[in-house]
Amino acid sequence: MTEPTVTRAGSTAPANPPEARVAAPLPAAQPALSPENAAIIQLTRKDFVSDQEVRWCPGCGDYSILAQTQKQMPDFGVPRENIVFISGIGCSGRLPYYMNTYGFHTIHGRAPTLATGLKAARPELMVWVITGDGDALSIGGNHILHSMRRNVDITLVMFNNRIYGLTKGQASPTSEFGKKTKSTPAGTVDTPIQPLTVALAAEASFVARSVDTHTEHLQQTLQRAGMHHGSTFVEVLQNCNIFNDGAWRDFTDREVREDRMLVLEHGKPMIFGKHRDKGIRLRGLHPEVVTIGQNGIAESDLLVHDEQSDEPYLALMLSRMFWPDYPVPVGVLRAVARPTHDQLIGQQISAAVTADGEGDLAAALASGETWTVE
Amino acid sequence: MTTTRETEPETQELERVTIRFAGDSGDGMQLTGTQFTRTAAVYGNDISTLPDYPAEIRAPAGSLPGVSGFQISFSSNEIHTPGDEPDVLVAMNPAALKTNVMDLPAGGALIVNSDAFTASNLSKAGYAANPLQDGSLKQYALFEIPISTLNERSLDGLDMTSKQKDLTKNFFALGIMFWLYGREMDATIRWINEKFGKRPVVAEANTRALKAGYAFGETTEIFHTHYRVAPAKLAPGTYRNITGNEATSLGMLAASKLAKRPLFYGSYPITPASDILHQLSGYKNFGVKTFQAEDEIAAIGAAIGAAYGGAMGLTASSGPGIALKSEALGLAVMVELPLVVIDVQRAGPSTGMPTKNEQSDLLQVMFGRNGDSPLPVIAPATPGECFDLAIEAWRIALKYVTPVVYMSDAFLATGAEPWLIPSLEDLPDISVQNWTEREGFHPYERDPRTLARKWAVPGTPGLEHRIGGLEKADVTGNVSYDPDNHHRMQLLRQAKVARIADDVAPLDVFGPDRGDLLILGWGSTYGAIRSAVERLHVDGRSVAHAHLRHLNPFPANTEKVLRSYRRVLIPEVNLGQLSMLIRSQFLIDAEGYNRVRGKPFTIAEIVAQAERIVGTTDAEHRS
Numbered sequence: 002m003t004e005p006t007v008t009r010a011g012s013t014a015p016a017n018p019p020e021a022r023v024a025a026p027l028p029a030a031q032p033a034l035s036p037e038n039a040a041i042i043q044l045t046r047k048d049f050v051s052d053q054e055v056r057w058c059p060g061c062g063d064y065s066i067l068a069q070t071q072k073q074m075p076d077f078g079v080p081r082e083n084i085v086f087i088s089g090i091g092c093s094g095r096l097p098y099y100m101n102t103y104g105f106h107t108i109h110g111r112a113p114t115l116a117t118g119l120k121a122a123r124p125e126l127m128v129w130v131i132t133g134d135g136d137a138l139s140i141g142g143n144h145i146l147h148s149m150r151r152n153v154d155i156t157l158v159m160f161n162n163r164i165y166g167l168t169k170g171q172a173s174p175t176s177e178f179g180k181k182t183k184s185t186p187a188g189t190v191d192t193p194i195q196p197l198t199v200a201l202a203a204e205a206s207f208v209a210r211s212v213d214t215h216t217e218h219l220q221q222t223l224q225r226a227g228m229h230h231g232s233t234f235v236e237v238l239q240n241c242n243i244f245n246d247g248a249w250r251d252f253t254d255r256e257v258r259e260d261r262m263l264v265l266e267h268g269k270p271m272i273f274g275k276h277r278d279k280g281i282r283l284r285g286l287h288p289e290v291v292t293i294g295q296n297g298i299a300e301s302d303l304l305v306h307d308e309q310s311d312e313p314y315l316a317l318m319l320s321r322m323f324w325p326d327y328p329v330p331v332g333v334l335r336a337v338a339r340p341t342h343d344q345l346i347g348q349q350i351s352a353a354v355t356a357d358g359e360g361d362l363a364a365a366l367a368s369g370e371t372w373t374v375e
Numbered sequence: 376m377t378t379t380r381e382t383e384p385e386t387q388e389l390e391r392v393t394i395r396f397a398g399d400s401g402d403g404m405q406l407t408g409t410q411f412t413r414t415a416a417v418y419g420n421d422i423s424t425l426p427d428y429p430a431e432i433r434a435p436a437g438s439l440p441g442v443s444g445f446q447i448s449f450s451s452n453e454i455h456t457p458g459d460e461p462d463v464l465v466a467m468n469p470a471a472l473k474t475n476v477m478d479l480p481a482g483g484a485l486i487v488n489s490d491a492f493t494a495s496n497l498s499k500a501g502y503a504a505n506p507l508q509d510g511s512l513k514q515y516a517l518f519e520i521p522i523s524t525l526n527e528r529s530l531d532g533l534d535m536t537s538k539q540k541d542l543t544k545n546f547f548a549l550g551i552m553f554w555l556y557g558r559e560m561d562a563t564i565r566w567i568n569e570k571f572g573k574r575p576v577v578a579e580a581n582t583r584a585l586k587a588g589y590a591f592g593e594t595t596e597i598f599h600t601h602y603r604v605a606p607a608k609l610a611p612g613t614y615r616n617i618t619g620n621e622a623t624s625l626g627m628l629a630a631s632k633l634a635k636r637p638l639f640y641g642s643y644p645i646t647p648a649s650d651i652l653h654q655l656s657g658y659k660n661f662g663v664k665t666f667q668a669e670d671e672i673a674a675i676g677a678a679i680g681a682a683y684g685g686a687m688g689l690t691a692s693s694g695p696g697i698a699l700k701s702e703a704l705g706l707a708v709m710v711e712l713p714l715v716v717i718d719v720q721r722a723g724p725s726t727g728m729p730t731k732n733e734q735s736d737l738l739q740v741m742f743g744r745n746g747d748s749p750l751p752v753i754a755p756a757t758p759g760e761c762f763d764l765a766i767e768a769w770r771i772a773l774k775y776v777t778p779v780v781y782m783s784d785a786f787l788a789t790g791a792e793p794w795l796i797p798s799l800e801d802l803p804d805i806s807v808q809n810w811t812e813r814e815g816f817h818p819y820e821r822d823p824r825t826l827a828r829k830w831a832v833p834g835t836p837g838l839e840h841r842i843g844g845l846e847k848a849d850v851t852g853n854v855s856y857d858p859d860n861h862h863r864m865q866l867l868r869q870a871k872v873a874r875i876a877d878d879v880a881p882l883d884v885f886g887p888d889r890g891d892l893l894i895l896g897w898g899s900t901y902g903a904i905r906s907a908v909e910r911l912h913v914d915g916r917s918v919a920h921a922h923l924r925h926l927n928p929f930p931a932n933t934e935k936v937l938r939s940y941r942r943v944l945i946p947e948v949n950l951g952q953l954s955m956l957i958r959s960q961f962l963i964d965a966e967g968y969n970r971v972r973g974k975p976f977t978i979a980e981i982v983a984q985a986e987r988i989v990g991t992t993d994a995e996h997r998s
């Protein structure tokens with residue numbers, strides 16, 4: 002798979018977005034994200050391994066996500082002390098303890114809120130949010146919506162195991178309809194949601210999916226996600242071998258994955274299959290799986306992936322495609338540049354300083370009408 | 376207004392006057408009250424105000440729930456409250472009369488807009504007969520003025536509809552009051568021009584209405600007297616008028632300067648706290664970052680995130696929002712980060728009475744979290760004091776590396792008083808350093824004196840570490856389920872807060888330092904209690920007043936003070952929350968005096984209650 006070359010999307014943001022209507026220029030996005038810096042600071046995977054013993058169940062998909070994250074970190078060229086991992090509650094929430102960076106294990110569902118405040122206060126930090134399907138989409142659903150729409154410059158990674166792991170196996174918002182769990186012995190009556198559809202609807206500027214066991218693809222996805230400036234939502238399909246073993250097996254297993262997953266590449270036609278002979282074309286408003294060479298279908302009939310289009314129609318369509326009706330898309334669905342939340346806040350502050358001068362406390366205290374008693 | 380005076384009105388000197396403006400929410404009574412307040416303040420009177428407005432933005436016009444009021448007391452002496460009862464009631468319609476006239480004492484002046492006493496308005500207010508005609512108001516000095524008609528006439532020739540003209544009648548009423556109390560109109564005219572500069576017709580109309588009201592007072596024969604309330608003898612210095620919310624906002628701004636750290640304010644709109652967000656969002660050129668969150672949980676979450684990054688993380692709400700913040704506040708207790716949470720209390724439970732006053736969140740902020748979760752709690756006593764206590768909140772938060780709850784209330788937040796503007800040199804340095812020393816760094820190692828943990832912020836090389844809501848091992852801060860460690864950490868968290876008692880101003884007493892009765896208060900009951908005790912002193916009663924600013928922990932001398940009096944009375948606008956804390960902590964038989972009517976105590980209520988107790992104390996002496 003050839004990923005597009007890494008770009009720093011934030012740096013291509015318009016210097017002065019019309020919607021901000023202020024004279025000050027947009028402050029630079031988080032600095033120091035660069036392969037050049039990586040060469041200078043020379044960290045390795047080991048530098049990111051903390052001294053804490055990892056305590057997930059043996060065989061849990063979280064191990065791989067941790068390993069790929071640690072492996073990817075040196076490439077960002079960010080010094081360790083400028084990296085913060087913030088998590089909510091759930092098995093996934095333990096990850097920060099295992100990263101030798103700054104870390105904050107917060108409360109259930111609320112990690113994006115702390116990340117928003119931290120990033121606003123300290124724009125130079127690289128902030129990761131680690132969350133689960135319950136943490137992000139159930140108790141924390143509101144914060145996902147708002148951190149994404151604000152384009153808070155965070156890299157959010159949601160471990161989707163379609164179950165509540167830490168509380169020992171209840172249904173989650175991504176559990177399939179009818180799923181029998183400890184809390185739903187007769188099957189859940191709740192319709193599940195597609196995390197990436199939610200992220201897109203919430204105006205996330207970077208949306209991607211990968212799989213815990215597809216290590217190389219996961220690394221590449223995390224690499225792109227970390228480099229993006231703005232609200233980044235990465236869904237990692239993760240296996241909870243204790244409470245929901247094999248949740249994704251039908252399409253992620255080595256033998257079937259090429260036929261049942263669609264690896265997205267920007268600017269390339271949507272082709273998949275062991276023999277690279279299947280593709281996706283648009284029929285009316287719906288995607289359709291076709292075979293190249295059958296019924297006169299040629300490669301040129303296929304949809305071409307465009308992660309950068311202004312409107313997210315294509316990405317939304319991809320986010321709705323799922324096994325068994327369709328191959329499951331993985332990779333980057335959307336990556337667009339938009340000024341980040343901290344940039345806009347910083348811009349308003351410098352505009353105010355330009356317009357009114359540095360704040361004068363004595364003048365603020367004496368504002369309004371005053372009078373003097375002799 | 377065609378009459379010209381044949382007799383000059385006489386001028387009478389008064390020490391103190393209390394006026395209540397009451398009208399429909401659409402009648403602009405808050406504005407009228409505020410303008411009168413500014414004028415009285417600038418004139419040099421001591422002032423105290425009490426706005427009283429409905430929660431509904433647009434209750435049906437003329438209805439009882441739609442009545443909005445504003446009471447101002449101004450005086451040539453120091454005053455502490457907006458007055459128990461008005462001397463003058465201005466009622467712009469029957470509903471305003473109906474809901475307020477019972478507070479007007481017999482002989483009080485009642486000014487009504489007689490034009491508004493139409494059949495339809497009378498029926499909306501539930502009057503079977505017109506009270507202006509049925510003699511039911513004869514115990515008052517009634518002035519019936521056709522304000523709407525007179526006002527409309529004064530606006531002749533202006534390009535406005537009748538309805539638009541009617542919107543200016545509050546300025547006519549204000550003009551009458553300005554004449555009656557000998558006040559200048561300049562400041563208000565200046566204000567009108569600033570406010571409506573872009574709409575010259577409106578500015579012109581309001582100015583004309585104001586002047587016409589004044590001229591009416593001057594020329595009409597109906598007022599035989601006008602009054603003078605001389606300036607008060609306040610301490611020398613430069614003053615401004617300030618509400619509690621303004622003083623809180625300025626205090627937070629000043630604290631950021633004094634701590635040399637940027638302020639981050641996360642908040643979700645809620646009455647009566649929203650004005651703090653409005654005000655702080657205007658301080659961008661001070662580097663203040665404000666964040667209107669999606670809910671109160673996100674607001675405190677963001678504030679904790681900012682605090683983690685080394686900024687001054689601040690959030691505010693009222694009771695319902697504080698309830699939502701409680702889980703995150705527990706996290707702040709566990710991770711021991713400096714954070715200030717403002718609770719501008721209002722009447723509860725639930726949505727309660729959003730615009731009305733109460734001090735009923737004390738036990739909520741003390742105990743409304745899972746687990747033993749101690750944190751310092753402080754409360755200002757007056758609008759102006761909100762400034763000092765905002766700085767005090769940050770002094771404690773930063774020095775002890777702890778979340779602090781700062782409790783204001785609707786009365787403090789919206790009430791106003793003259794405020795002696797402090798000079799910057801007199802304000803304390805509250806700055807602290809972040810930990811940067813690599814050698815032997817452990818995030819939960821404590822300063823032996825304050826028990827504050829070593830606070831290192833992201834970006835500090837070599838100090839990378841993890842914190843979180845799981846129990847921490849003493850010193851290392853690693854996750855720990857060790858039973859003895861948990862016990863030790865619980866005691867450490869408790870001890871850290873308890874120690875602050877020795878580091879705050881002692882509880883001081885107004886009145887005799889021992890005697891029959893101590894009245895102990897907290898928060899906005901200050902004014903009523905202080906005035907009551909002043910009155911009781913005139914009557915020779917052995918009564919003292921002590922007012923707690925620090926509610927957790929109590930100042931170190933609290934028990935000693937309480938034990939110096941035969942009886943302790945605790946008036947609170949709740950059902951006995953401070954009483955419960957005092958009784959349980961000191962085993963002192965303190966008596967509560969509890970009134971929860973959405974209103975502050977009156978002086979008379981507290982005097983009467985104290986008399987009841989001191990009276991029985993006298994009887995005990997004799998027996």
Ligand SMILES: Cc1ncc(C[n+]2csc(CCOP(=O)(O)OP(=O)(O)O)c2C)c(N)n1
Nearest residue numbers: 090091092093109133134135136165166167
């Ligand atoms: C306020 C609150 N409610 C409930 C819980 C209990 N709880 C902990 S984790 C969790 C669900 C976690 O599920 P998910 O986010 O999918 O994470 P996973 O364990 O599967 O990684 C729940 C309900 C809690 N810790 N806090």
Ligand code: SF4
Nearest residue numbers: 058061092166241242
């Ligand atoms: S319960 Fe499931 S998700 Fe949690 S650690 Fe065990 S295997 Fe992993």
Ligand SMILES: [Mg+2]
Nearest residue numbers: 133134162164
């Ligand atoms: Mg899960």
